Amino acid sequence: MAEPVIGVVGLGAMGLGIAQVFASAGCRVLGTDLSEESRATAASRIAASLDRRVGDGKLTREARDTTLARLEVVERPEAMAPADLVIExxxxxMEPKAALFGQLDAVLAPEAVLATNTSSLSVGALARATARPERVLGLHFFNPAPAMKLVELVAHPATATAALARARALTEGAGKTVIACADRPGFIVNRCARPFYGEALALLEDGHRAAEIDAAMLAAGYRMGPFSLIDLIGADINLAATRGLAEAMGNHPRYHVFASLERQVEAGDLGRKTGRGFLFPDPPGPPPEDAEAIALRIEATLANEAASLLGEGGVSEADIDTALRLGLNFPRGPFAAARARGLPRVRATLAALEAAAPAELKGRYQITPALEALA
Ligand SMILES: NC(=O)c1ccc[n+]([C@@H]2O[C@H](COP(=O)([O-])OP(=O)(O)OC[C@H]3O[C@@H](n4cnc5c(N)ncnc54)[C@H](O)[C@@H]3O)[C@@H](O)[C@H]2O)c1
Structure with a gap:
């Protein structure tokens, strides 16, 4: 069988990584970008990324050269006609993505699949803007795409099974772990991750120090604490994601936008990129005496959010756990963590938090029916 042809539109941080993933896996990759400069530098930027792997002894020079030879930068999306799958x-x-899908729609073979890497837009709404909604789906890669194992495969109600199977086979063929999910705000990872940051901010507003909260999570086995992670990603990016999800979820108090995060952004202390964050440039301190209670509180809220998604159906406990391990490098998924701590203890923690919650957070810790039902 001929090698699959993958189109990638947008050769920025994500598109370049995605192009590298498929070219490394033996696919022919056609890449394009609106910006002439991005097109002109795409090959050298991928080469630099591959060169680092050669330098680390993870890739041979020959494999680097054959990978680069599989990448062709084209001027316009219309040149992607031979593609089996195009990822934007x-x-x-929404508007530029829908316009692009319209352009692609007109040139691709009828069975070709159109995928979006969106983090926050409705895949279904994008699909409806095309003449082939049944061949439109989400392939949500994580940053950096070559290193992160997880890809969320997002189906909207009209996506055809054959299109999902094709996208899954190609993405798994490129070495990724593919987890299917429904077209809901935040998919799995970006939604279930919210309490990791949100409850850390709640603890901060309760008077705990950021350095202690991070240290407590490190002691519980997490590679990075919530504040170090916000500092890495940028408080502005975190605030935008938090606000977006809060709005999409009808401003339920589980997605409360904490004032301490807003103040951090207003002050311009966004994290590494501005030289100062919640914690950055300081490292987390030693774990505080109540480290165990801090980690329990964060893990209890993570489990409650994961259970709320589980209760909406279409995704399993194991899938959610795998997605959070691979998408966020968590040492264990929220259900595994809650089971290790004991479900009765997790539920009691939430009940106590709910009883003590101030007015604006009432309902935040209410135990979801799916967590209540977990045996
Ligand atoms: N950065 C992340 O961590 C991350 C993670 C997962 C998903 N995503 C999603 O991936 C997508 C890209 O994000 P990114 O971080 O790579 O952005 P980026 O800004 O690094 O790259 C976007 C690229 O698209 C090009 N572009 C813009 N409009 C275009 C158009 N109409 N046609 C062709 N090219 C166009 C730009 O020139 C740029 O090179 C977004 O939808 C984002 O939400 C980002």
């Missing part, structure tokens, strides 16, 4: 990783806005 352009600007995060």
């Amino acid at each position: 990783a352009i600007v995060e806005a």
Whole structure:
């Protein structure tokens, strides 16, 4: 069988990584970008990334050369006619994505699949803007795409099973772990991750120090604490994601936007990129005496959010756990963590938090029916 042809539109942080993933896996990759400069530098930027792997002894020079030879930068999306699958990783806005899918629609073979790497837009709404909604789906890669194992495969109600199977086979063929999920705000990872940050902010507003909260999570086995992670990603990016999900979820108090995060952004202390964050440039301190209680509180809220998604159906406990391990490098998924701590203890923790919650957070810790039902 001929090698699969993958189109990638948008050769920025994500698109370049995605192009590298498929070219490394033996696919022919056609890449394009609106910006002439991005097109002109794409090959050298991928080469630099591959060169680092050669330098680390993880890739042979020969494999580097054959990978680069599989990548062809084309001027316009119309040149992607031979593609079996096109993944868009352009600007995060509905209008340009829909316009691009319209252009692609007109040139691709009828069975070709159109995938979006969107983090926050409705895949179904994007699909409805095309003449082939049944061949439109989400392939949500994580940053950096070559290193992160997880890809969320997002189906909207009209996506055809054959299109999902094709996208899954190609993505698994490129070495990724593919977890299917429904077209819901935040998919799995970006939604279930919210309490990791949100409850850390709640603890901060309760008077705990950021360094202690991070240290407590490190002691519980997490590679990075919530504040170090916000500092890495950028408080502005975190605030935008938090606000977006809060709005999409009807401003339920589980997605409360904490004032301490807003203040951090207003002050311009966004994290590594501005030289100062919640914690950055300081490291987390030693774990505080109540480290265990801090980690329990964060893990209890993570389990409650994961259970709320589980209760909506279409995704399993094991899938959610795998997605959070691979998408966020968590040492264990939220259900595994809750089971290790004991479900009765987790539920009691939430009940106590709910009883003590201030007015604006009432309902935040209410135990979801799916967590209540977990045996
Ligand atoms: N950065 C992340 O951590 C991350 C993670 C998962 C998903 N995503 C999603 O991936 C997509 C891309 O994000 P990114 O971080 O790579 O952005 P980026 O800004 O690094 O790259 C976007 C690229 O798309 C190009 N572009 C913009 N509009 C275009 C158009 N109409 N046609 C062709 N090219 C166009 C830009 O020139 C740029 O090179 C977004 O939808 C984003 O939400 C990002």
